[in-house]
Amino acid sequence: MKSILVLGSFLLISSLLFYCTNPPTDWSQETEITKWPDGKNGAISITYDDGIINQFTIAKPIMDSLSLPATFFIITGKVEGSGKGKFIGRDPKTIIAETATIKTDSSNFFERASLIAFTGTTEAEDYHAKVGSLFEAGKVAGAYQLLDEGYEKIRNGRMKNTNAVVFHNNSVDTTSWEQYKSYEAQGHEISSHTVTHPKLAVLDEANMRYELEQSKADLAKFMGEDATFSAEGPYGTENERVMEYAYKVYPALRNRMPEDWLDEINRGSKKQPGTTDKEYVQWQRGALSNTGIDQMKAWTDTVNAHDNIWLVLVIHGVENYGWEPLKTEELKQYFGDVKENEDVVWVATFGDVTKYLRERKGTTIHAELEGNEINITLSSDLDASVYDITLTLKTYLPEGWASVSLQQSGRRTPLDLKSDASGKYVQYSISSAKSGFQLVKGN
Incomplete structure (x- = not known):
C-alpha cells in the first residue's frame, strides 16, 4: 500500500514539475481566420x-x-398570400380635400407622399416615385410643388392610367x-x-x-x-x-x-x-x-x-x-x-x-500549445443561431510538426501542410458555433 502511495506521489510531483518547466504556450497569434473562405x-x-x-x-x-x-x-x-400594399392613416378623402386649400409643406409632406401611390392610377404611382427622387436629391421645394400638381389632377379627375409596368401590380x-x-x-x-x-x-x-x-x-x-x-x-x-x-x-x-x-x-x-x-x-x-x-x-x-x-x-x-x-x-x-x-x-x-465578414471581425481566438496539441477556442458575442457560416482558419505550426490532424467532436481529420514566407501552416474549416477543438501532431 505504501509503495502505491509513493508511486502515486512521484507521478503527481513529476507531472507538476513537467507542467511548471513546460507550461502551455500562448499560440493565439499563430492562428487567424482567413480574410475570405478557403x-x-x-x-x-x-x-x-x-x-x-x-x-x-x-x-x-x-x-x-x-x-x-x-x-x-x-x-x-x-x-x-402575402400582405398587399395599402395606405395606413387618415381617411384618404379628407387628405385629398385638404390639398385644395393647404399647400404641401414639411408638416403634411410625408402623409401626402405616402397616400398618392394608392389613389388608383399608375400615373399617381409615377408621381410618388418622381416626388421621392426630387426629395432625395435635396430638391425639397420641387417635391412639394410636384405633389401639389399631382393632387390637383386627382381632385379634378385628370389623373389617368398610363399602362406602365408597375412592379407591385x-x-x-x-x-x-x-x-x-x-x-x-x-x-x-x-x-x-x-x-x-x-x-x-x-x-x-x-x-x-x-x-x-x-x-x-x-x-x-x-x-x-x-x-x-x-x-x-x-x-x-x-x-x-x-x-x-x-x-x-x-x-x-x-x-x-x-x-x-x-x-x-x-x-x-x-x-x-x-x-x-x-x-x-x-x-x-x-x-x-x-x-x-x-x-x-x-x-x-x-x-x-x-x-x-x-x-x-x-x-x-x-x-x-x-x-x-x-x-x-x-x-x-x-x-x-x-x-x-x-x-x-x-x-x-x-x-x-x-455573415462571414461579421463573424471574422467579431470572433476572438484563444490558442495554447501544450505538448503535441494546439488547443483552440473561438468566442463571439454574435447570435450563433443567425451567424452560422463556416469559418476558415489558418494556424502556423511549431518546428518539427511534420503531420497534423484536426480533432473535433471525437473525430480526427488529417490536414495538408502548406507553407509561405512565415512558415508551415494548416488551413481548415470550423463551424463558428464550435467552442473548442485541437490540432494534434502526428507520430
Missing part, C-alpha cells in the same frame, strides 16, 4: 431586384447549371412562395425588397414601418427566419431616416453596411475600389443594358487584382422584361467568366458574405 482572394455576390419572372425562368437556370448561388430581393406584395410575375422555398433549398437567398417597392424616404413612419415589417413577416411565415436576414430598400436609397428604421428590422441591408472596417462604393460612384485603405470594400456595380460583357468581366478582374474587394452585382431586367434588361447571351458569358474564377474568388449570397 484563403480566396475576394468575393462576388450576384443579386437581383424586383422578383421579375425572367430572373427565375432565364437567369436562374443558367446560374444553377454552373452551381452559382444568387440573392433575389423580392417585392413580397406581389406574391399570392404586375400579373406577369406569378412566382409563388412554394417556388421561392424550392429556390432557397437549391442554395439561393430570398430576401426583402419591401411590400410594394416605394420611395421609402418620403413615407411617414406608419407606412414605412408597414413596408419593412410586413415584408419581413411574410418572409418569415412562408420561408422561415433565414429569409429575414437581408433586405434592399428600393431604388438603392441611402436616406439616413430610412436606414435608421430599416436596421431595426433587418440585420443586413445592401443599401448600406455601417461597419468601420468596410468601405462602401455604391452603384453611382466612380470611386475606384483599389484606393480604399479599409480592410474590406463592398463594391456595388449595376449591370445595365448598355454595360457590355467586357466591362462586366473587367469587374471580376478588379476583384482578382486585390485582396479586399467584395463585388456586389445588381441586376434588374432580363431579356426584354424589367428595368435595364440584360440579354441571355450576356448572362451566359458573364456567369461563365465568374465560374472560371471560382478557384480564387468566393461566389456566395449577399447574406452569407455579410
Whole structure:
C-alpha cells in the first residue's frame, strides 16, 4: 500500500514539475481566420431586384447549371398570400380635400407622399416615385410643388392610367412562395425588397414601418427566419431616416453596411475600389443594358487584382422584361467568366458574405500549445443561431510538426501542410458555433 502511495506521489510531483518547466504556450497569434473562405482572394455576390419572372425562368437556370448561388430581393406584395400594399392613416378623402386649400409643406409632406401611390392610377404611382427622387436629391421645394400638381389632377379627375409596368401590380410575375422555398433549398437567398417597392424616404413612419415589417413577416411565415436576414430598400436609397428604421428590422441591408472596417462604393460612384485603405470594400456595380460583357468581366478582374474587394452585382431586367434588361447571351458569358474564377474568388449570397465578414471581425481566438496539441477556442458575442457560416482558419505550426490532424467532436481529420514566407501552416474549416477543438501532431 505504501509503495502505491509513493508511486502515486512521484507521478503527481513529476507531472507538476513537467507542467511548471513546460507550461502551455500562448499560440493565439499563430492562428487567424482567413480574410475570405478557403484563403480566396475576394468575393462576388450576384443579386437581383424586383422578383421579375425572367430572373427565375432565364437567369436562374443558367446560374444553377454552373452551381452559382444568387440573392433575389423580392417585392413580397406581389406574391399570392402575402400582405398587399395599402395606405395606413387618415381617411384618404379628407387628405385629398385638404390639398385644395393647404399647400404641401414639411408638416403634411410625408402623409401626402405616402397616400398618392394608392389613389388608383399608375400615373399617381409615377408621381410618388418622381416626388421621392426630387426629395432625395435635396430638391425639397420641387417635391412639394410636384405633389401639389399631382393632387390637383386627382381632385379634378385628370389623373389617368398610363399602362406602365408597375412592379407591385404586375400579373406577369406569378412566382409563388412554394417556388421561392424550392429556390432557397437549391442554395439561393430570398430576401426583402419591401411590400410594394416605394420611395421609402418620403413615407411617414406608419407606412414605412408597414413596408419593412410586413415584408419581413411574410418572409418569415412562408420561408422561415433565414429569409429575414437581408433586405434592399428600393431604388438603392441611402436616406439616413430610412436606414435608421430599416436596421431595426433587418440585420443586413445592401443599401448600406455601417461597419468601420468596410468601405462602401455604391452603384453611382466612380470611386475606384483599389484606393480604399479599409480592410474590406463592398463594391456595388449595376449591370445595365448598355454595360457590355467586357466591362462586366473587367469587374471580376478588379476583384482578382486585390485582396479586399467584395463585388456586389445588381441586376434588374432580363431579356426584354424589367428595368435595364440584360440579354441571355450576356448572362451566359458573364456567369461563365465568374465560374472560371471560382478557384480564387468566393461566389456566395449577399447574406452569407455579410455573415462571414461579421463573424471574422467579431470572433476572438484563444490558442495554447501544450505538448503535441494546439488547443483552440473561438468566442463571439454574435447570435450563433443567425451567424452560422463556416469559418476558415489558418494556424502556423511549431518546428518539427511534420503531420497534423484536426480533432473535433471525437473525430480526427488529417490536414495538408502548406507553407509561405512565415512558415508551415494548416488551413481548415470550423463551424463558428464550435467552442473548442485541437490540432494534434502526428507520430
